[in-house]
Amino acid sequence: MTKELMQVYQKTVLEHSRKPHHFGKLVNATHSAEGFNPLCGDKVTVHLTMNSNGTINEVSHETTGCAICMSSASMMADAIQALDSAAANALCSQVHTMLTSDSNDNPPGMPLKSLEGVRAYPSRVKCATLPWQTLLTAMMGETLTTTE
Amino acid sequence: MTKELMQVYQKTVLEHSRKPHHFGKLVNATHSAEGFNPLCGDKVTVHLTMNSNGTINEVSHETTGCAICMSSASMMADAIQALDSAAANALCSQVHTMLTSDSNDNPPGMPLKSLEGVRAYPSRVKCATLPWQTLLTAMMGETLTTTE
Amino acid sequence: MNSPLFNIDSIRAEFPILQQQVNGHRLAFLDNAASSQRPDAVIDAVSDYYRNDHANVHRGVHHLSHRATDAYEGAREKIRAFINARSIREIVFTSGTTESINLLANSLGQTMQAGDEVIVSRMEHHSNIIPWKLLAERIGIVIKVAPINEQGELVLDELAKLFSKKTKLLAISHVSNALGTINPVADIVALAKQQDVLVLLDGAQAIPHGKVDVQAIDCDFYAFSSHKMCGPTGVGVLYARESLLENMPLFMGGGEMVIAVSFEKTIYNDLPYRFEAGTPPIAQAIGLGAAIDYLEGIGMDKIAAYEHHLLELATTALSDIEGLRIIGTAAKKAAVISFVFDDIHPHDLGTVLDHQGVAIRTGHHCANPVMDFFGVPGTARASLAFYNDAEDIEQLVKALRVAVDMFR
Amino acid sequence: MNSPLFNIDSIRAEFPILQQQVNGHRLAFLDNAASSQRPDAVIDAVSDYYRNDHANVHRGVHHLSHRATDAYEGAREKIRAFINARSIREIVFTSGTTESINLLANSLGQTMQAGDEVIVSRMEHHSNIIPWKLLAERIGIVIKVAPINEQGELVLDELAKLFSKKTKLLAISHVSNALGTINPVADIVALAKQQDVLVLLDGAQAIPHGKVDVQAIDCDFYAFSSHKMCGPTGVGVLYARESLLENMPLFMGGGEMVIAVSFEKTIYNDLPYRFEAGTPPIAQAIGLGAAIDYLEGIGMDKIAAYEHHLLELATTALSDIEGLRIIGTAAKKAAVISFVFDDIHPHDLGTVLDHQGVAIRTGHHCANPVMDFFGVPGTARASLAFYNDAEDIEQLVKALRVAVDMFR
Ligand SMILES: Cc1ncc(COP(=O)(O)O)c(C=O)c1O
Numbered sequence A, B: 001m002t003k004e005l006m007q008v009y010q011k012t013v014l015e016h017s018r019k020p021h022h023f024g025k026l027v028n029a030t031h032s033a034e035g036f037n038p039l040c041g042d043k044v045t046v047h048l049t050m051n052s053n054g055t056i057n058e059v060s061h062e063t064t065g066c067a068i069c070m071s072s073a074s075m076m077a078d079a080i081q082a083l084d085s086a087a088a089n090a091l092c093s094q095v096h097t098m099l100t101s102d103s104n105d106n107p108p109g110m111p112l113k114s115l116e117g118v119r120a121y122p123s124r125v126k127c128a129t130l131p132w133q134t135l136l137t138a139m140m141g142e143t144l145t146t147t148e
Numbered sequence C, D: 001m002n003s004p005l006f007n008i009d010s011i012r013a014e015f016p017i018l019q020q021q022v023n024g025h026r027l028a029f030l031d032n033a034a035s036s037q038r039p040d041a042v043i044d045a046v047s048d049y050y051r052n053d054h055a056n057v058h059r060g061v062h063h064l065s066h067r068a069t070d071a072y073e074g075a076r077e078k079i080r081a082f083i084n085a086r087s088i089r090e091i092v093f094t095s096g097t098t099e100s101i102n103l104l105a106n107s108l109g110q111t112m113q114a115g116d117e118v119i120v121s122r123m124e125h126h127s128n129i130i131p132w133k134l135l136a137e138r139i140g141i142v143i144k145v146a147p148i149n150e151q152g153e154l155v156l157d158e159l160a161k162l163f164s165k166k167t168k169l170l171a172i173s174h175v176s177n178a179l180g181t182i183n184p185v186a187d188i189v190a191l192a193k194q195q196d197v198l199v200l201l202d203g204a205q206a207i208p209h210g211k212v213d214v215q216a217i218d219c220d221f222y223a224f225s226s227h228k229m230c231g232p233t234g235v236g237v238l239y240a241r242e243s244l245l246e247n248m249p250l251f252m253g254g255g256e257m258v259i260a261v262s263f264e265k266t267i268y269n270d271l272p273y274r275f276e277a278g279t280p281p282i283a284q285a286i287g288l289g290a291a292i293d294y295l296e297g298i299g300m301d302k303i304a305a306y307e308h309h310l311l312e313l314a315t316t317a318l319s320d321i322e323g324l325r326i327i328g329t330a331a332k333k334a335a336v337i338s339f340v341f342d343d344i345h346p347h348d349l350g351t352v353l354d355h356q357g358v359a360i361r362t363g364h365h366c367a368n369p370v371m372d373f374f375g376v377p378g379t380a381r382a383s384l385a386f387y388n389d390a391e392d393i394e395q396l397v398k399a400l401r402v403a404v405d406m407f408r
C-alpha cells in the first residue's frame, strides 16, 4: 500500500472505526439531526443535550458508514463534549477548513488531525465532514442535512 | 444550371405550376381531404364528386405549395377525370412507383412523366406524391393525410 | 472583415464541416438558426472525454468517475459564469430548449389551475407554444397572445394590457428564429415584475449571438440549447432563479435526483440535481463547456459586432433582388433574414440554392403563427453565424439570381 | 479465452480508455453497469458526423440536412432491427431509460385515476420507482411491490397474486443492476397478458448483454439507454407497441412533434415523431447506431457466452475470499456481482481498490429497496463487460486481499 493510503487509514482511524466512542441513542436529547451522503449511503444521526446557555452536556451519534465517517463521528463526539455552542461552531469550521484546504499547519493535538490524509481523496472528504455538518444542523435545531 | 435540375423544373412543370388546372373548390363535392407536408408546409385539398359506382365525375384541388406540388396536383386532376376508383387507385400506385423507384421505363404519355427528375431530390419526392396521397385519402372517405 | 481582432479565415479553418464542396460548389452554410456547426475544439473535447475519462458521474469513488464528475460539474460552472447566474444551483441540464420549457410547464403546471393565464407572443417557436397548449388542454389554463406589428416587433403597449390577476407567467422569446427580432427583454421583465408575473425567456436564438446576463435581464427562467451555440446535440439548459426552483414541484423521477428511497418515503436531492433525473448527457455537457470556452475565446461582443456587420451586408445585397421581400424588419435584429418572392415558392428556392452549394432553410421554421400573421405559407431563411463571411453572402445572392431567372 | 471467434485482446485494443494506467496500475474497469466504455468506432462515428454531415434533421431541403436526417433515421432502423420491433414507428428516441420510463408514466398517467394500480418489483432501480411514486402523489395511483427471495429472484407466485381489476401496468426490470438477476420476462409477460395488463420492461441492464427480441418477449414497452451499451451518453430508447403508442396521450410538446399549429388548433405529427419534441439527440442516436453495428459485428450471442464465462470465473474467485458474501445469487444472472464484508464498508473497499487501479462501484446502486431487503447500507459491485478479461478479475481479487489485510 502506498503512503498516501496509509495516511488515510492510519491506526487511530481504524481503531475509532472499529470501536466508535459515544455510539448510540441519547435519552432526553434536546437536539437531533440526521445527515445523509447520497454518494455512498452514509448516514449519521447526531443527538445532543444542550442546556439553556447552549453548552453541550452530552453527545452521541448513530452512524452507518465507512471507516472514515465512523471515526470522524467518534472523534467529533470526543471533542465537542462540554463545549458551548460558539466553541463547537468554531471547531466545526476549523475541522472543515483542515479537511478541505491544502494547508498543513494544523496543531498536532487537533481533533481529526489523523484524518487529514483524506484530502488526497476528494470523493471521501464528504465522509469525514458529514458528522460535523450534521452536528451544525442539530445545533441549529434543524433535522436533516445532505452533502450534495 | 445543371441538367439534373433542369429535368425537375422543365417547361411543362413550370407551366402547370404557374397556371394550375382544375384549381379551386368544388360545389357538391362528395369527397374531400386535406394533405400536409410538415417539412415545407405544403398543403393540398382534393375535392371529388364520385357517383354511386365509384367513378370520379369531377375533381378539383386547392394547393398551396411549391412548383412541384402544384404541378403534380394539376397534372393529377387532368389525369383522373372520369376514371373509376379502381383505375384511379391503379394510377396512384403507378405514379408512386415512378416517383420513388429507379426504373426509367415509364411510358412517355404517362402523367407526371415530366416530374420523374424529382427522384434525384429525395426531399422533394414528397412534394410530388402529396396530391396523390391526398387523393387516395379522399377516395377512402378519410379527411386528413400527412407525408411523415 | 479580416482584422487582427477577428480573423474570419482562421475561424473558418477551425470548422471542418465548412471545408467541403456540395454539388461541386463551395459550401455556404446559412442555416445556423436551425443548428450551428462545431469547431475542432468541441468535437475533440467530446472524443477526448470518451477516450480518457468516461464513467458515470456523482456516484463513484474511483478515478474515472471523479474525472467525469469534475468535468461535468466544471461545465455547469462554465455555463453559470457564461450567463452570469448567481450559483450553479440555478443551472439545470436538460436535453434542449424544448425540454427546458416542458420541464417548466410541467412543474409550474402543478401549481396552476383552470383559468390561470400564461402570456406568450405571436412570434414564438412551437416549443414555446405547445407546452402551454398541452397545459391548456390538460388543466384549462388560458393562453394569451401578445401581438406583433408589420416589422415583426412585439407591441409592448398591447402586451401590457394582457396582464391580469390570473397571469402566472410570461413566456417569450429573446430572439425570434423566424424573424430575427431581438426583443427588449429587460423592459419586458420590468413590465412583468410590476405585475408580479414570472418571466421565462426562450433564449435558443439569443445565446449564440451575444452576451446574455440573466441577472442584468432579471428574468426568472432562461432556456437554451447547446446545438445552436457550437456545442453537441442532446443537451440544453434551464436557468431558474434559485428561490423559485427551491419550491418548484418535480418534473421527472429517477436516479440522481433522490437521496433515499423506500416505497413509503422518498428524500429528494438538493438543487439542481432534483431536476436532473437519470444519467445526464455527460459528454454533451462537457462539449458545451468546450463550446463556451471557444466562444469566449473569440469574445461574445466581437461575435455580435461581426454578425451585425454581416447582417447589414446581406440585407443590402438581398434588397437589390427584384421581387424579394424581407419578412421581419425590426429595428433590432439578429443575423436572421427571412424572405419571400410572390411568385417563387421557398421550397423551390431551397432546392435551386442547394444545387449551388448554398444551404438555407425553407418552410414555417416551427413558427406557424408568424407565417399566418404575414400571410405566407413559409419563408426562405438565411441565418448567419460568426463563421460565415462575405463570400457566403455573395454566393447566396448569385444563387438567388439564378433561381429568379429560372422561375420567371 | 482468446479464440479466433472471440479475440479479447483485439477487442480491448479498440477501447482507448482501457489503455491507461490509474494510480500507477493497469486499469481494471469493472463499473460497466453504471456506464460502459466506447470503442473507437463509436467515438469516430460521432466526430465524423460533426465534421462532415451535421445539420438539423427533418426540416431542411439542403444536402447536409438530408445526410443528417438519413443518418439519424438510419440509426432508428438499426435499433428496430436490433430489438426486432415491427416498425420504426415503434422506436421513440429519448434521453435515456429514465426519460423513457417518465414518458410512459406521464402519458399513461393521463389515462389513469386514483386507485389504479401499477405493479413494480422489489429489485427495481429508482428510475422505475420514482416515476410511479410521482404518479401516486399526483393522482393517487397505488404501487404494489412484487417480492424477491433471498437469492434475489422474483417470486412469481407472489407476483401473480398482485394482479387485480385495477392493475394497469406491470413495470419490471429485465435484468437487475444491483443483483444481476435475469428475470424470466417472457413468462412474466404471459402472466400479465392473462390478466390483460400491459408490461413495461426496464431493459437498461439487459440490452448490453445479450440478444433482446421484443416480439418474442411480447412486452408492450421496453426502455434502454445508449450509454450502457457502448453508445454515447444523452440518448435512449422507448420501444412501444404501435397499436398502443397510436392512442397514447402526449408527453412533451415542441418542434418536430407537430405538423401545423395555430393558437386555436394543433395537428400532431405521425409516430414516432409525435413523442419526440424538439431537436433530437442527433449525433448521439447516430453514435448508438454505430454501437449496434459494433456489437453485432462481434455477435450478441458470443458476448453473452463470453460474459457468462467471466461471471463464473469471478464468482469462483471471489467466493474464496474469507468473509466476502455475494448479494444476489439467482440461478440466472448477468455478469454483475454485488458483495459485502460484515466488517469492511463498501466505500472503504472502493477507495482501496481504486488505489490499485480497480474501478468498482460502491453504494446503493440506485436500488434502495434491494439494500433494505438484504439489510445492508450498500454493496461493492463489480460489473463486467465483454471487453473485460481474466486479468481484470485477478487484479480485483488481489486488490480485495490487500483491503482485507488492511481492515482486519
Ligand atoms: C436497471 C436500471 N434501470 C434504469 C437505469 C437508469 O438508466 P439511465 O440513468 O441511463 O436513465 C439504470 C442505470 O442506472 C439501471 O441500471
Ligand SMILES: Cc1ncc(COP(=O)(O)O)c(C=O)c1O
Pocket (backbone or CB within 6 Å): C033, C034, C096, C097, C098, C099, C125, C127, C128, C173, C175, C176, C177, C202, C204, C205, C225, C227, C366, D254, D255, D277, D278, D279, D280
Ligand atoms: C426560438 C426557438 N425556441 C426553441 C427552439 C427549440 O430548440 P430545440 O429544438 O433545441 O429544443 C428553437 C430551435 O429550433 C428556437 O429557434
